[in-house]
Amino acid sequence: MPHWQKSSYCGEGESCIHVAATTAPRAAIHMTESADPSGAILTATPDDFLRLLQVLKGEREVTAHRPTAIDVTVDDDLTVRIHADATPGTTVTTDRHRWDTFVLGVRAGEFDHFVAQP
Template sequence: MRWQKSSYCGEGESCVHVAATPQAIHITETSDPTHSILTTTPVVFAALLATLKNEPHPGTGHPTLHLTATDANTLRLHTTDAPTTAVTTDHPKWNAFVLGVRAGEFDHFVEEAEHIDDAPGRTPLIHP
């Protein structure tokens, strides 16, 4: 897998990273003490991107990603269907990720999934 971080995250810094496989999007944070990798669908990731960009998006009826604060500086990203698997980060790293999302740096993960869905005989993962 090829991991990508936001360009707003400094070189050599721990950051939120995203990678994709044909059917899934993976999210991790390099300094997460649990070394968790959160795996979700392109549909759920697309909803996260739309939310972070303050864009309207249709309800997916799928599990969703949630961000919760556990203390003044610690944030945990998890899905509703696997709440015990969470990526741990902090506000500065999350903010760098959000800036990258708003700049469109992670859109290609969703676009690639849409392209895969166009293959003959495939059931679309992302519905317009």
């Protein structure tokens, strides 16, 4: 069972985006939203998660020639949908406030250990 981590910017008892890692049968990073009624769990490679972190920190640009394997879209009603190439058909859904809380944690380096090189 993976150990789920949320951003420290997410208040106690609040619904948030959670991240976990597994190593068997191969390394993978998982993302879910505790308030997502579908219970969707997105799975990505550590490299794909690293690219997402780099984009969210402003260290990497997303262009048509260099897309990320984790796609984030924001609807007009501020619903945030997260998709990953590694888990087609799976969508983690959250709201803009919870997404922004996750991004604050990313920018503070709270999820860097998931992709740290040994």
